[in-house]
Amino acid sequence: xxxxxxxxxxxxxxxxxxxxxxxxxxxxxxxxxxxxxxxxxxxxxxxxxxxxxxxxxxxxxxxxxxxxxxxx
Numbered sequence: 001x002x003x004x005x006x007x008x009x010x011x012x013x014x015x016x017x018x019x020x021x022x023x024x025x026x027x028x029x030x031x032x033x034x035x036x037x038x039x040x041x042x043x044x045x046x047x048x049x050x051x052x053x054x055x056x057x058x059x060x061x062x063x064x065x066x067x068x069x070x071x072x
Contacts, residue, residue: 015022048054 045056049056
């Protein structure tokens with residue numbers, strides 16, 4: 001087990017000059033994932049409208065979980 005940890009630490013030394021870039025990439029990927037989820041959430045009401053002829057419901061207020069995400 002210690003052998004694998006030593007190898008992992010050796011690999012981390014190669015990222016020393018790129019840590020800020022890696023952190024920025026992780027933040028941007030997180031934001032991208034959030035927008036992918038939102039876009040999928042917008043497709044479902046459209047499909048209901050097309051296939052079932054249901055009315056598209058637009059919420060009157062922002063969901064609580066979204067407010068918690070925007071605070072952090």
